[in-house]
Amino acid sequence: MAMTASQKILAAHAGLDQVSPGQLVKAKVDLVLGNDITSPVALAAYREAGFGKVFDPERIALVMDHFTPNKDIKAAEQCREVRLFAREQGIKHFYDVGEMGVEHALLPEKGLAAPGELIIGADSHTCTYGALNAFSTGVGSTDMAAGMAKGIAWFKVPAALRFTLTGSLGRWVSGKDVILHIIGMIGVDGALYRSMEFTGPGVAALGIDDRLCVANMAIEAGAKNGIFPADSVTRAYLRGRVSRAWTETDADAGAEYERDCTIDLSAVRPTVAAPHLPGNAVTLDGIPEAPIDQVVIGSCTNGRISDLRIAAEVLKGRKAAKDVRVVIIPATQLIYRQAIDEGLVGIFLDAGCAVSTPTCGPCLGGHMGILAKGERAVATTNRNFVGRMGHPESEVYLASPAVAAASAVLGRVGSPEEL
Amino acid sequence: MRAIKYGDNVDTDVIIPARYLNMSAPEDLKAHCMEDLDRDFPEKVRGGAIVVGGANFGCGSSREHAPLALKASGVAAVVAGSFARIFYRNAINIGLTIIESPEASAGISDGDDVEVTDGAVRNNTTGAVYPAPPFPQFIKDVIGAGGLLAALKAEG
The missing domain is CATH 3.30.499.10 (Aconitase, domain 3)
Structure with missing residues (x-):
């Protein structure tokens, strides 16, 4: 068979x-x-x-x-x-x-x-x-x-x-x-x-x-x-x-x-997962106005060098919105070094972001960016279950690095196309 | 035993929030089991209970702390429409009884008197009996030995 x-x-x-x-x-x-x-x-x-x-x-x-x-x-x-x-x-x-x-x-x-x-x-x-x-x-x-x-x-x-x-x-x-x-x-x-x-x-x-x-x-x-x-x-x-x-292993014919x-x-549009399930996928035009308190760019899902390059492309010459805390976490020491060498870290710092040493930290509500009651985050992480990033009454929108970076500037869930 | 009923997609982050994963002793985990989903869980589970979930019970993180916390809380069995696969194998590996039965999941209400005996789930409140699907022999051996490591030890 x-x-x-x-x-x-x-x-x-x-x-x-x-x-x-x-x-x-x-x-x-x-x-x-x-x-x-x-x-x-x-x-x-x-x-x-x-x-x-x-x-x-x-x-x-x-x-x-x-x-x-x-x-x-x-x-x-x-x-x-x-x-x-x-x-x-x-x-x-x-x-x-x-x-x-x-x-x-x-x-x-x-x-x-x-x-x-x-x-x-x-x-x-x-x-x-x-x-x-x-x-x-x-x-x-x-x-x-x-x-x-x-x-x-x-x-x-x-x-x-x-x-x-x-x-x-x-x-x-x-x-x-x-x-x-x-x-x-x-x-x-x-x-x-x-x-x-x-x-x-x-x-x-x-x-x-x-x-x-x-x-x-x-x-x-x-x-x-x-x-x-x-x-x-x-x-x-x-x-x-x-x-x-x-x-190398391929499926049998x-x-x-x-x-x-x-x-x-080519038909896939920028998509986010609304709280509180990764399956709540919506394209950005389907999101009601959602002001945010925090952005996290990192994790095993999106903390790699190409993710940071995209985030830097969006953030270059721009500032994170007032009242939005932006935490950027290169996923490994090597990626961290690359991000420094390529000037990405400088772009992030100029934009008002915190850049952290590698950690899973905030993705699972461990540390380095926990949400308070009623707060909302856009994160490039992988889960948005109840209480995942902090208080059980906080919210996480899962997004790509491009959307997360754009949201940081806009102060709400949004697309780089809006910048 | 009292049934405690929840909906679909009960994830391991609500069974035991990650903020408590700096601990791993079952007794420590028990103190926070289900606290983001159901504040009254410690009260409901007192004296033993059967947790009944909908589809995809135990989805999310692989943390074995989740079935450990349920077991330490006095949950005798989890009945669900379906289980997320890592939770499923973790439960078998640590000897927490699990029964996959969409019929039982749908037919049991919160607070019903339920028991799990002789390969079936019995709802004493309604009188309904739901046969549990039998496990394959290998899994029966693991359960019979009292968990995966005990089974491996027995094999030598």
Whole structure:
């Protein structure tokens, strides 16, 4: 039977010639990821189970990114616990303040994800690496503990939805608008338990940062994973980052998809997700006047260099509106350095923005930009659930870096075209 | 047991807000379980309860703190129309009973007297019985062993 790209990667790692949707398989994983929030729970389970050495200290990544630089004593204690474990176990890919980044921006940058690989992470946005043709998916802390001990995980083989991309993106339109448009179309559980496979001639026109953004939010449609084919754009990104052999994996001709959608990229308009679900997608002309208090540009979804370049293009020579606090967070140390070298940070500072060291911070209401009761933010992050960025009566509009930067200047949810 | 009913898309950010993820002990998480969704949850759950959700229960973050917080609060089982997949596997892995049944989800009202026994959800208030779909053998083994790590240990 013909298989999807996701099924082929699972089959290869389960040592099977063939898998079919619904089948439960145990598969070898290439990498196990955890962060400062999920790892402590995994370490408690790991110790309670009496596991000794990890299966492979070079195939585990521990990234201290959520509440770092530590926001309080409890967060500091949690990081310390992970740091000690990393030392004790000789974990090669342990990233702490000074060399860390938001995990899903950092791992691709460090060459820790490649085509055909199977990656699990105790963070729901682990699906990001599908942009590089890997099968990667979020799991919980117990799965992470099992993965660290044995190098395996259990999976229910997913059925899939196929998104055929055509055309190319218009001015001020990005991967973020595409994925918000898709989630709006299929709903926050529209891909539940399933793979989202992206294909078609439009893929070639999407840069790697846009693909990472699209794959990152597959979970927001309930998907197990999102995956792109590997092409010359992928190979150019991997060059100099990944030296091991990889296996580019395409779906078989005739693979079955439960649903087939064609997305004409040239028809996608700047789109935001209104509170309180990522599926509340609306194009900007459909938004009532919505004054804002804060803008956040960053996160595993949109804290990459091309995101910052777009934000700088909008903010150059302009000022953030009075009473709007703008927090810009380059997702990794390397991106931070690039943003300085390219003069982007200067543009942000001149515009009245705060520029932070890498952290997940405000995205999940951790620190570095928490909303008060009744406040409203535009954020390039990935979730706008009740209380996500602070007070349960605050609101978050999810948007692209272009829209977020324009909103910062306008003082309300708005488009760069209005400037 | 008392049913506590919620709607669709109950996300893990409302089950346990991220501002409390600087802690991971179940007892600490319990103190804040559901507080952004239902201030009366601690009162309702006292003495044990069954949480009933609509579609896509547990969506969002992968935080295992969410099923841990529910379990520590005394939630005996979660019945929902559908579950977000990470929550689903987390619940199985830590031994929190979950039942996917759109019929039960629709047929149970807040405050009904509900029990989960012998592979079925029984609504003692209405008399309705909803068979729970059986788990595949592998998952039965995990549940039987008391969670994923216990099952892995048993395998050697």
